[in-house]
Amino acid sequence: MPVWQALYEELGPHGFVPITVALDRREDVQPYIEAANPTHPSLIDEAHRTAELYHLLNVPTILWIDEAGMICRPHDSQYATDIFTAFHKKLSGPYLQMIRDWVHTGAGAMSADEIRANQPKPNADSQLARVERALAWHLLNAGRGAAAEPHFDRAAELAPKDWTIQRGSMPLRGGNAFGPEFFALAEKGKFNYGMEDLTPTHAPESAE
Amino acid sequence: MNYSILDEGQLFPLAEGDVSTDAPGRMRVAQDAFEKAMGWQLKPEGLCKGAVCVPVRDRDALVHTDGIDLEEFASVTGRPCSIDAAEGVAAFGTTAASQSSLMESLEAPDFKLPDLSGQTHSLSAYRGNKVLFVAYASW
Numbered sequence: 001m002p003v004w005q006a007l008y009e010e011l012g013p014h015g016f017v018p019i020t021v022a023l024d025r026r027e028d029v030q031p032y033i034e035a036a037n038p039t040h041p042s043l044i045d046e047a048h049r050t051a052e053l054y055h056l057l058n059v060p061t062i063l064w065i066d067e068a069g070m071i072c073r074p075h076d077s078q079y080a081t082d083i084f085t086a087f088h089k090k091l092s093g094p095y096l097q098m099i100r101d102w103v104h105t106g107a108g109a110m111s112a113d114e115i116r117a118n119q120p121k122p123n124a125d126s127q128l129a130r131v132e133r134a135l136a137w138h139l140l141n142a143g144r145g146a147a148a149e150p151h152f153d154r155a156a157e158l159a160p161k162d163w164t165i166q167r168g169s170m171p172l173r174g175g176n177a178f179g180p181e182f183f184a185l186a187e188k189g190k191f192n193y194g195m196e197d198l199t200p201t202h203a204p205e206s207a208e
Numbered sequence: 209m210n211y212s213i214l215d216e217g218q219l220f221p222l223a224e225g226d227v228s229t230d231a232p233g234r235m236r237v238a239q240d241a242f243e244k245a246m247g248w249q250l251k252p253e254g255l256c257k258g259a260v261c262v263p264v265r266d267r268d269a270l271v272h273t274d275g276i277d278l279e280e281f282a283s284v285t286g287r288p289c290s291i292d293a294a295e296g297v298a299a300f301g302t303t304a305a306s307q308s309s310l311m312e313s314l315e316a317p318d319f320k321l322p323d324l325s326g327q328t329h330s331l332s333a334y335r336g337n338k339v340l341f342v343a344y345a346s347w
Contacts, residue, residue, distance in 0.1 A: 003344060018340040019331065021321065028346045033324050041329045043321035045343075049217045053317040055307060056343050064298075065339040066315040069332065080342075103338055115314055122307040128288040131301035135290050138214055138297060147295050154290070167347055177347030 001036035001094070003080035005098065008040040013112045015067070016103045021045050023059060028171055047137055051164045052130050055122050059161040064102065064109065072109035073102075076198045094201045118198055129159035131165055133169070140172060149173070213237075213245045213278075214299040220245035228274035231294045236275035246300075248285070250276065255284060316341070 004018040005143050016073035019041045022029040033042050050056060054063065056075070077088075078095045085091060102108040110118070136151035152169050159165050170177040179181055211222040211263040226241035241288045243249050249256050250271065254263040262285055277296045282289035291322045302310075310317060312320055315340075331339065 001344075004340070007340075015337045016340070017334050017337045018342055019329075019334065020342045020344060023343055023345045026324070026347070030324060032346060041334070042323055043329055044324065045319075045321050047217060050319055050341075050343060051216065051320070052302070053310075053319060054341070054343070055311060059343050059345045059347075061343045063316070063341040065331070065341055067336050067338060069316050069335050070314050071316050093265065099340060112314055116312055119311050122304045122311070124269060124304050127301050127304050127307060128290070131288045131290050131299050134217070134301070135292060135297060135299040138219070138299070139295060141293070142210075144295060147292065151290065151292070166343075168345060171347055 001032060001038060001042070003082070003096070004040065005036055005038045007040070007096065011100065011103045013041075014103050016050055016099075017041070019043065021050050023048055023051060023056070023168055025172070047169070048130075048133060048164060052134070053118055055126070056164055057120055057161065059168075066109065071115060074110070074115045074198070078199060078201065090201045095199055098199065108165050125158045126162065129155045129162060132158065136169070137172070144173070162173070209296045211235075211296040212298075214297060215246060216300065216302060224345075226275070227296065229296070230274060231272075231277075233291070233293050234294050235278045235291050235296070235298050236272055237278060238275045240273075242276040242278075246281070248281070255281070 001020060004020055008016070008018050018039055020038070021043045022033070023045055025046055034040070045051070053179055058077060060077065060079060062076045062078050065073055066072040079085075079088065079090055079092050080096070082092055098108050129146060132151045132155035136148040136155060139145070139148035139151065150174060155165050156169065167177050167182060175181045209224060211224060212229040213220045214221060222241055222245065224235060226238040230237045237245070239250060247257055252260065254261045264284055270277055270284060279291055281290065282300060286303050288303065289299060291298045316331060318330055318332045320327050320328050
């Protein structure tokens with residue numbers, strides 16, 4: 001997050017704004033926001049409304065939105081730092097440079113057909129999973145944690161590859177998103193984002 | 209019991225007197241309250257929202273003496289829904305078709321969310337800028 005703040009300071013005068021959205025409970029993300037102390041919009045989406053609206057399947061997910069409010073580069077799994085590069089094999093440097101190029105020259109924006117081809121596709125199950133997750137969160141937030149459980153379960157059954165539901169629910173249900181539950185989930189098979197390699201920023205040692 | 213409808217992220221509280229859970233597992237809502245919460249109206253030609261009407265094949269399944277059956281409403285309109293009658297909440301979402309056409313339009317859907325201080329921000333306020341939308345999480 002301090003990286004987005006630095007990029008905002010560098011590119012803000014050129015008409016660039018990062019809007020970071022935490023798919024988190026306020027108390028879970030608060031220390032991260034306080035540490036970064038951002039001046040760009042740094043928002044909290046406890047109810048996962050943006051996951052519904054943008055069909056987000058994992059974090060981080062980055063989209064580019066142009067001056068007219070149109071998406072000009074779709075869902076991309078990219079990182080601002082190299083802290084987890086050993087795990088996801090991606091480098092942040094080339095991607096951050098792409099953002100600079102976009103702001104200065106417009107390069108990197110995709111055609112409408114390319115964007116549509118690279119969007120994840122919702123279906124009846126994924127949409128019902130969002131409803132179950134929304135209901136689960138509503139009940140949990142209302143102090144009805146036990147009643148929320150079957151709805152979390154149903155959401156997970158309906159959307160086995162949606163990490164905003166699978167992994168994002170772990171802290172809400174007393175689990176550890178960096179513990180055995182996470183590694184079991186990761187081992188179930190490589191998570192297929194549909195557009196995992198939209199921007200090839202893989203570290204050289206992982207090149208195949 | 210607090211009754212409510214959760215409709216695409218918006219919460220509509222319902223008055224206790226407007227809700228019936230007498231039929232097992234079902235939630236039924238008085239027509240007036242239903243129309244106010246959901247924005248759909250029951251007309252002779254079917255269920256209507258604005259200029260759009262959906263024909264209702266089995267009106268008896270939808271309209272009962274104790275109100276509009278919410279599960280049947282979802283089935284008539286094709287909306288994904290989950291009803292927890294014991295908790296008094298009915299949640300509705302977006303159909304896959306609507307979500308797909310929203311995404312294919314390439315318009316970035318607007319949203320309004322709070323920051324840490326509680327101040328709300330909407331995406332549309334940043335129109336005219338290049339916006340990097342970054343979804344992240346502590347998990």
